[in-house]
Amino acid sequence: MNDKVTLEELQLPQDLKKLTIAQCTALCKEIRNILISTVSKNGGHLASNLGSVELTMALHRNFNSPEDKIVWDVGHQAYTHKILTGRLDRFSTLRQEDGISGFPKPEESEHDTFISGHSSTSVSVACGIAEAMKLQGRDNYAVAVIGDGAMTGGMFYEAMNNCGRDHKNNLIVILNDNNMSISKSVGSLSKYLTSLRNTEKYVNTKRAVERGLGKIPIVGNSVARGIKNVKDSVKSNILEQSTMFEDMGFIYLGPVNGHSLSELEEVLHVAKSYHQPVFIHVKTVKGKGYAPAEQNPGEYHGISKFDIATGNPEIAPADSYSTVFGKELVRLADKDEKICAITAAMKYGTGLQFFHFKYPNRFFDVGIAEQHAVTFAGGLASMGMIPVFAVYSTFIQRAYDQLVHDVAIGKLHVVLGVDRAGIVGEDGETHQGLLDVPMLTSIPNTVIYSPSCYSEMKMCMKRAIYDEKGLAAVRYPRGSEKVDFSSFHLTTEHLYIREDGSDTLIITYGRLYNEAFNAQKKLRDSGLKCDILKLTRIYPLDDDLGTEISKYKRIVFFEESMGEGSISEKVGEILAELSYCGDYSRVTAEGFVKQASVVSCLEKLGLTSDKMSEYIISRSKENGKA
Numbered sequence: 001m002n003d004k005v006t007l008e009e010l011q012l013p014q015d016l017k018k019l020t021i022a023q024c025t026a027l028c029k030e031i032r033n034i035l036i037s038t039v040s041k042n043g044g045h046l047a048s049n050l051g052s053v054e055l056t057m058a059l060h061r062n063f064n065s066p067e068d069k070i071v072w073d074v075g076h077q078a079y080t081h082k083i084l085t086g087r088l089d090r091f092s093t094l095r096q097e098d099g100i101s102g103f104p105k106p107e108e109s110e111h112d113t114f115i116s117g118h119s120s121t122s123v124s125v126a127c128g129i130a131e132a133m134k135l136q137g138r139d140n141y142a143v144a145v146i147g148d149g150a151m152t153g154g155m156f157y158e159a160m161n162n163c164g165r166d167h168k169n170n171l172i173v174i175l176n177d178n179n180m181s182i183s184k185s186v187g188s189l190s191k192y193l194t195s196l197r198n199t200e201k202y203v204n205t206k207r208a209v210e211r212g213l214g215k216i217p218i219v220g221n222s223v224a225r226g227i228k229n230v231k232d233s234v235k236s237n238i239l240e241q242s243t244m245f246e247d248m249g250f251i252y253l254g255p256v257n258g259h260s261l262s263e264l265e266e267v268l269h270v271a272k273s274y275h276q277p278v279f280i281h282v283k284t285v286k287g288k289g290y291a292p293a294e295q296n297p298g299e300y301h302g303i304s305k306f307d308i309a310t311g312n313p314e315i316a317p318a319d320s321y322s323t324v325f326g327k328e329l330v331r332l333a334d335k336d337e338k339i340c341a342i343t344a345a346m347k348y349g350t351g352l353q354f355f356h357f358k359y360p361n362r363f364f365d366v367g368i369a370e371q372h373a374v375t376f377a378g379g380l381a382s383m384g385m386i387p388v389f390a391v392y393s394t395f396i397q398r399a400y401d402q403l404v405h406d407v408a409i410g411k412l413h414v415v416l417g418v419d420r421a422g423i424v425g426e427d428g429e430t431h432q433g434l435l436d437v438p439m440l441t442s443i444p445n446t447v448i449y450s451p452s453c454y455s456e457m458k459m460c461m462k463r464a465i466y467d468e469k470g471l472a473a474v475r476y477p478r479g480s481e482k483v484d485f486s487s488f489h490l491t492t493e494h495l496y497i498r499e500d501g502s503d504t505l506i507i508t509y510g511r512l513y514n515e516a517f518n519a520q521k522k523l524r525d526s527g528l529k530c531d532i533l534k535l536t537r538i539y540p541l542d543d544d545l546g547t548e549i550s551k552y553k554r555i556v557f558f559e560e561s562m563g564e565g566s567i568s569e570k571v572g573e574i575l576a577e578l579s580y581c582g583d584y585s586r587v588t589a590e591g592f593v594k595q596a597s598v599v600s601c602l603e604k605l606g607l608t609s610d611k612m613s614e615y616i617i618s619r620s621k622e623n624g625k626a
Contacts, residue, residue, distance in 0.1 A: 006030065013060040013084045013111075021261050024061070028053045028261075031080055032289040034091060038079075042095050043426060044102050047287040048147065049079040051178045051258070055145070055282055056080040058264035059174075062272070063141055069113040069129050073122035073146035075103035077176065078112075085111035095426040097596035103430055117430025118398065119368045120153025122146050123173055127163035130171040141170040141272065148177045149345060152367025164249030164277045171277045172268075173250065176258065178286040245279040254281030259288060321476040322390075324454045325417055326351025328461055329388060330358050337362075339465065340380055342389040344370045350390035350419050370395050374402035374414070381412040386465055390417035393433025393475065394424075400439060403471065408445045411470045416440075417461075418475035421450070422510065422560035423602055425478070428595030436475060438565025441539050445470035448539040449492065452513040453481045456490050456536060463492050463537075477511050477560075479598070485517045489534065494542065497532040504530035504616060505552040507571065509538050512560055515602075518609035523616060530616060538567050546574040554583045554623065556616055558607055563588035583623055587615060 005023050007030055010016070016024065031053050039046045057080070059070055065085065072078040082100060083091055087109065093099025104112040114125045126144035133140050150156060163171060245252045251274050256267045264282070271278040333339040333355065340362045341355040347365055356363040366373045370391060377387035396403075396418060407414045418440075421433040440446050447468050449460035457476055464472035489495060497520070508516045513534050523530050533549065542548075549555055555575070557568035568586040575584050587606045602608050606615055 007034075007083065007088050012086055012088065013065060016057065016061045016084065019061075021265075024057050024261055028057055029289070031057075031083055034083065034088075035079055036290050038091055038094055041092075044079070044095050045076040046290070048077040048178070050290055051284040051286040051288045052077040052145075052176055053080050053288070054259050054261050054264060055174070055176060055284065056084060058261055058268060059143065059145070060084050061261075062265055062268040063143060066110045066113070068141040068143065069126070070111075071113050071122045071126045071129070071142065071144045072104050072116055073144065073150045074119045075116040077145070077147065078104050078116075081111070082109070085109055095428075095595055097594075097600055099595070101428050101595060102426065103428065115430070117427070118395065119150040120146070120155040122150075123156055123159035123163060126173070127159060127167070127169075127171055130163075130169040131167070134169045139170070141172060143172045143174060145174045145176060148175065150368055151175070152345060153369055154371065160245070160248045160250070164245075164279075166249065168276050170272075170275055172271050172280065173278070174280045174282055175254075176282055176284055177255070178258075178284045250277045250279040252279050252281070254279075255283045256280065258282040258284035319454075320351075320480050321454070321457065321478070322349065322351035322419055324351070324457060325390065325419070325461070325474075325476065326354045328458045329390075329417075330354050332462065332465060333359055333362065336386070338384065338386045340364065340385050340387045342366065342373050342377055342387055344368055344373045344389075344391060344395065346390070346392065346395075349392070350417065352390055370399040371402050374399040375406040377414045378402070378406040378410070378412050381407070381414050382410070386413065386415065388415045388417060388465070390419060392420040392431070393418050393422075393436040394420065394431045397435055397439060403440075404443055407471050408443045411445055413469055414471055415461075415464050415468075416471070416473040418473050420478045421475035422477045423593065423598050423605075425598040425601060426595050429592040432589075432593045432601075433475075433477075434560070434562045434589050434593065436473070437538070437559075437561040437567060440471075440473055441565060441567070441570070443471065446539065447472045447537065449474045449536060450510040450538045451476060451536060452485075452510060452534065453483045453490070455487065456492070459490065459492050460536065475510070482511065482514050484514055489513075489517075491534070491536050493537055494545075495534045495536075497534065499524065499529040499531055502529040502531045503553040504528070504620070505533055505549055505555045506530055506612070506616070507533045507535065507549070507555065507557040507568070508559065509535040509567070510560060512558055512607055515607065515609040515612060516558060519612035519616070522609060522613040526613070526617065528617060528620060535567070539570075541567070541570060541574070545571070546578045546580075550575060550578050550580050550582070552582060554616075554619065555585075556612075556619065557584075557586045557588075558612055559586065559588045560602070560605075560607060561588055563590050583619065585619060587612075 005019065007027060032050055035046065035049050072081065087100055090100050095102040101108055103117045105115055106112050122144035123146065126142040130142035133142065146156065253267050253271055257263050267280055271280055329341060341352050342364045343350055343352050344366055345368045347353050347356055366376060373389055377389050380387040396416065418436050421436055424431050424433060440448055449464060451457040451460045457474065460474045464474050506516045516532050520530055520532055557571055559566050559568045563569060563586060566588055568588060572584055589605055593601055603611060
């Protein structure tokens with residue numbers, strides 16, 4: 001091959017093994033330019049991907065995907081993997097409708113081993129794959145790549161505790177450490193010993209000595225045990241960094257410079273030679289190669305469109321539901337010392353940075369540990385505090401058992417701020433917030449509010465904090481409010497917006513109320529009158545709701561939720577019990593919703609004002625009422 005190559009010239013990933021380190025280093029620079037250019041236009045996870053370019057390159061040069069399985073934890077750092085596995089020509093469609101996903105997705109490529117989007121799952125997956133390979137007589141490798149943030153999730157430790165001990169398989173766990181210090185630095189001696197034990201020559205010599213001692217009659221095994229005890233003693237005093245992982249049954253290698261291809265390739269070569277669980281500690285710089293991202297990696301973790309030259313976001317709303325929620329929580333906490341705020345490693349994403357700044361002693365970031373967050377909130381509540389856990393809808397799914405067992409059964413007063421409820425758009429199936437309503441309504445002693453605007457959200461927050469006694473949730477969407485209705489429409493209960501002579505009723509809640517409000521006007525212009533029932537406290541439903549709505553000949557419920565277990569399903573059950581003879585229909589999400597803009601997703605689901613009015617007109621014609 002020529003000394004200078006470009007990605008377009010290569011058959012990927014197989015041609016990577018034919019290149020020199022210098023050629024690969026040049027390709028890493030090209031990849032970073034592609035990442036910055038694409039994410040600046042499409043949004044996405046930038047800093048973590050910039051930090052893992054060399055690591056990904058080394059993985060594909062030293063393993064044979066898809067026969068060897070690479071499992072990316074969360075998937076925030078898998079963009080380079082996509083580029084190097086035949087998706088370069090489609091990479092400009094990242095996170096776009098009908099484009100490639102922002103996360104690993106097996107239906108998209110055979111190189112994407114396992115779907116991901118939620119944290120701390122990779123080691124469990126890779127261990128299962130490694131065991132399956134062993135049972136099938138295959139000598140391939142299973143590699144889990146996990147970030148230091150995901151290590152705050154308890155599932156990681158559950159997997160490590162199970163997967164290392166007594167397992168003789170080809171499992172390799174790679175920690176991409178780009179933020180925290182896992183262990184103490186012990187100076188030049190530690191670095192020397194680490195570099196020594198990370199070489200294949202050391203590994204081969206160590207094994208030869210062990211085999212040789214084992215062959216010496218009578219005293220051989222005793223001598224071997226004695227050497228091991230001395231080694232362990234030295235290691236525990238000098239190499240403290242390796243103790244935890246080796247106690248779990250893993251061979252520990254590292255730390256390694258994650259931006260040096262030569263160091264990475266050497267340690268991967270050694271790891272492959274063990275044929276037992278290995279843990280590799282790789283140190284990287286988050287945002288590597290783009291100064292704004294290196295200086296502010298948190299801001300460039302997940303970002304919208306931005307200007308490359310300045311690093312400034314191109315679209316930055318002055319406010320959002322998350323921001324308003326966070327600021328209102330501070331205002332309430334100003335007057336009440338019992339209010340505490342909890343986040344699972346999403347302080348900025350949920351708007352709780354304001355609370356952290358004002359009341360650091362009452363702010364708790366528990367890491368990526370939603371299960372712990374809920375039970376921790378239960379503990380606070382049991383002592384008379386008022387814990388408010390702000391969490392994305394898609395992530396509260398991870399704590400269902402704790403909501404049931406540790407909060408609801410004991411009737412403890414815990415408040416959930418369910419952020420990103422409903423469609424979130426470009427992050428796709430793993431992040432759409434369509435399951436929190438079916439999940440929460442299945443839990444006794446739970447109250448759910450779904451406000452339609454900022455002002456209503458503030459009203460609901462106050463009620464959830466002070467008027468409710470058990471588990472209370474306030475759910476709200478991603479982004480900013482869209483309000484075409486007046487303040488007379490605000491409520492924390494339910495409200496009818498009536499038109500004289502209407503026999504059709506729209507029921508909805510949350511941000512869809514604005515769509516229904518506009519649909520009502522469009523229907524009026526077309527000569528069809530309809531009323532709207534706007535729910536704000538969406539669960540539990542009022543006892544007299546069925547009687548109130550059963551007088552309508554036609555009822556349509558538009559809901560930004562999965563249909564199974566939804567509020568609209570519960571309304572249908574109430575109407576059935578009343579032997580309702582009119583036309584009741586529901587428009588909801590059915591199945592997982594792929595990535596696209598929020599507007600496009602809502603339109604496809606039939607949840608925009610135009611689609612609502614079209615649906616009601618067609619329904620009227622079908623029933624001979626037009």
